[in-house]
Amino acid sequence: MKRKAILFNLCTALCAGPSALAWGPHPQITAAAQEVLPERAQAEAYFGKEWRRFQEYCLMPDWRGSTRNDFYPDDFLIFPAMPRHVGHMMPDVTQTYRPYFLRAAQALRTETPQNAARWIGSLLHFVEDTGAPPHAAAIGGEMHKRLENWLDAKAITIAGYKPRLLGRDEPSAVAALLQRMDGLVEYAKQRTARCHDDVKALASREDQPLILECANESARVCADVMHTLFTIVPLKTMKAPSVVGRVTWPKDAPLPGHPAKVVVLGTLYSTLTDTSGAWELRNVSLGRRKLAVSRVGAGTGIGAATSVTLPPSDPPGNLVRNADFRVSWVTNSAPDCWRAISSPKELKGWESDNIRVNSNLVYRIGIADARPGVKIAVRWRTSAAQMSGSTNVVWSAGAGERELQPMKTATCAQVLVLTDRPLTNAAGRVWLLPAR
Numbered sequence: 415m416k417r418k419a420i421l422f423n424l425c426t427a428l429c430a431g432p433s434a435l436a437w438g439p440h441p442q443i444t445a446a447a448q449e450v451l452p453e454r455a456q457a458e459a460y461f462g463k464e465w466r467r468f469q470e471y472c473l474m475p476d477w478r479g480s481t482r483n484d485f486y487p488d489d490f491l492i493f494p495a496m497p498r499h500v501g502h503m504m505p506d507v508t509q510t511y512r513p514y515f516l517r518a519a520q521a522l523r524t525e526t527p528q529n530a531a532r533w534i535g536s537l538l539h540f541v542e543d544t545g546a547p548p549h550a551a552a553i554g555g556e557m558h559k560r561l562e563n564w565l566d567a568k569a570i571t572i573a574g575y576k577p578r579l580l581g582r583d584e585p586s587a588v589a590a591l592l593q594r595m596d597g598l599v600e601y602a603k604q605r606t607a608r609c610h611d612d613v614k615a616l617a618s619r620e621d622q623p624l625i626l627e628c629a630n631e632s633a634r635v636c637a638d639v640m641h642t643l644f645t646i647v648p649l650k651t652m653k654a655p656s657v658v659g660r661v662t663w664p665k666d667a668p669l670p671g672h673p674a675k676v677v678v679l680g681t682l683y684s685t686l687t688d689t690s691g692a693w694e695l696r697n698v699s700l701g702r703r704k705l706a707v708s709r710v711g712a713g714t715g716i717g718a719a720t721s722v723t724l725p726p727s728d729p730p731g732n733l734v735r736n737a738d739f740r741v742s743w744v745t746n747s748a749p750d751c752w753r754a755i756s757s758p759k760e761l762k763g764w765e766s767d768n769i770r771v772n773s774n775l776v777y778r779i780g781i782a783d784a785r786p787g788v789k790i791a792v793r794w795r796t797s798a799a800q801m802s803g804s805t806n807v808v809w810s811a812g813a814g815e816r817e818l819q820p821m822k823t824a825t826c827a828q829v830l831v832l833t834d835r836p837l838t839n840a841a842g843r844v845w846l847l848p849a850r
Contacts, residue, residue, distance in 0.1 A: 436476050437546035439567035439629050441469040444538055446637035448506050450575045453644040460649040464531040469618045471535025472542065474511060475502065480798040481770040481826070484671045485686065486735075488751075488767065493517060494682055497745045498753070502543040502551050511538040511595055512588050515639070519584055522647040524695050525685045534643065538636050544595055547609075547625055549786030550602035559614050561606060565625040577641035587642050598635050603627045636653045655694035659705075659720030661687050665710030668731055668847075674709035674724070677743040679716075684743070706741045708750075714740045721778045729778075731847045733769045734829055738843040749837055755830065763789075763832040768798040768848060771827045776849040779829065780815030783842030790844060791830035794820045 443605065448468060451457060458465045468638035477487035478499050484739030495513035514537040543549050547720045548558040580594060605624040613622060661674040676693050677684040680703055687693040700718075707715040711731055712724035727737065735751040742749050751767045771777065771794070781790040820827065833840040 434533075436562070437474075437543050437549065439565065439570055440472045440476075440539065440542055440716055442567040442570045443542050443545075443629055443633045443636060444469045444472040446570050446572050446630070446633040447538075447640060450572055450577060450637050451641055451644070451786040452577065453641065453649065456649045457640075457644060458809050460652070461527045461531055464528050468531060468535055468538070471532050472538040474532065474536040475499075475539045475543075479768045481669070481768065483669075484689075485532075485673065486767070489675060489684075489686060490529075490536050492744055493684065494744055502540065503549045504544070507540055507544055507549065508595070510537075511591055514540060515588055515591055515643075516584055519643055519646055520682065522643060523697050524683060526688075526694060528688075529685055534640070536638065541595070541598075541636050541639055542632045545598050545602050545628050545635065547602050547606035547628050550599045550628075551606040551610075553610075555738075557610070557614060560616075561610070561625060563680050564613065564619050564622050565629060567629070569626055570629050570633060572630055572637065575634055575637060577637040579645055580638055580642040582644070583646060587646060591639065591642075594635055594638060595843075598631060601631050610655065655696050656698055657695040657700055657720060659722075661691040661693065661707050661709070661721070662716075662723040663691070663709050663712040664724070664726045664730065666730070667709065667726070668733055669710055672710060674707055674712070675740070677706045679704045679706055679743060686753045706743060708736060708741055710735055714738060716740060725843070728843065729780075729845055729847065732845040733771075734844055734846050735767050737845055739838050739841075742838075752837055757766070761791075761832060762834055763791075763830055764837045764840075765793070766829040766844075768795065768826040768828055771820055771824055772848075773824045776819050777815050777827075778815055778817055778849045779844075779846050781831070781841050781844045785833070785835060785840055787833065788835070788840045789832035790841075791832055792818060792846065793828040793830055794824035795826050795828065797824045798826045803844050815845075 419645050448454065458790055471635055474487050474490055478491055480487055495517065496510070500509050518533045518537045521530040547561040549562070553561060580590035586845050607629055609622055609624040659676070659677070663674060671689060673687040675684065676692060678700060683695060683698055685693055685695060702718070704716055704718055707718065707722050709724060709726065710733060711727050713727055714736070715724050716720040736749050737750070739749040744750050748754065748764065755761045755763050755765045779790060779792050827846060829846050831837060831840055831844060
């Protein structure tokens with residue numbers, strides 16, 4: 415195998431992300447909130463098996479950038495009102511309340527129960543993170559780990575709590591939510607101040623009642639949020655779908671458990687198909703709007719038809735999302751699933767979403783219709799998490815294709831297009847897939 419490549423071992427000091435510093439009892443907080451909802455019976459009936467999975471979906475923002483066997487978490491984290499990931503600690507987390515509440519309400523009103531459950535899970539995560547003592551007080555390091563994990567998660571309960579209605583429509587609910595979150599921050603900060611020194615002095619773990627109080631208060635706010643969502647969009651009055659469609663993709667496309675994504679261009683509406691390709695929207699009129707339909711391993715479909723057959727990607731089996739840069743729904747400044755390279759600073763250009771790889775395989779990386787001076791690269795990563803330690807970058811100039819072996823510790827990769835141009839003006843398409 416011939417290749418000309420330059421290998422740089424770059425030790426990246428990325429800001430601490432939620433995967434490294436995670437409020438331990440997310441599922442237990444969510445479960446406690448679900449228990450006290452006046453709409454619990456209706457919600458269980460409406461969401462079915464997805465109702466219990468709220469306790470899984472509340473971890474969604476901690477999965478950012480990853481590839482699950484059944485979906486991409488970023489499809490429930492990145493959207494026009496929130497085009498990038500933000501920190502989960504104060505003050506950055508305050509940016510999440512309004513957009514994720516409104517997106518969760520939209521999902522309840524327009525999407526399937528499964529998709530709505532996932533959007534609600536994303537919202538719950540940010541609410542819960544705000545109530546974590548080190549998140550509210552912006553404390554990092556070893557004390558962060560202690561202050562969000564030294565509690566008995568099994569003891570979390572808000573039995574007897576009657577959830578507050580934050581509002582009967584989105585504007586009033588958002589205004590009240592912002593106030594409620596301010597109160598949650600102060601609640602957690604006060605208890606952090608009271609227990610901080612005692613926790614710091616401990617030589618080993620001891621469950622802390624004050625941290626448990628913060629978890630319980632987080633559960634009360636989550637109950638308020640879900641009660642308000644289910645009041646604004648009553649589950650028992652859900653309408654039949656107003657738009658239905660079906661997407662067909664190649665049978666041998668990678669990630670067989672994944673759905674396709676459907677976005678209504680020029681609007682805030684999007685959804686995922688089920689694994690058979692069926693999709694629906696309620697309370698939505700498409701008019702003359704075009705749809706953009708995409709799936710990994712398939713070509714992009716753009717047009718007015720609600721039922722489409724996606725062709726194989728070129729080359730077949732391509733693992734890069736939006737590899738031809740045709741969909742720019744989230745923002746006009748970059749194609750979906752791509753963003754400007756932020757690290758290392760000496761690299762200028764664009765990086766793809768993370769791609770799951772097997773370090774035992776050899777991969778083909780390529781670029782077509784590259785403009786003069788454009789280079790293609792691959793970044794092998796040890797983790798899709800924000801805090802990934804040492805990052806290895808391999809790059810090569812020019813158009814065409816070559817084969818590369820991931821570093822032994824790689825679990826994912828990013829394709830890099832190195833250029834000063836806008837991405838849509840830099841190349842026609844890129845690819846990364848296992849060599850056959």
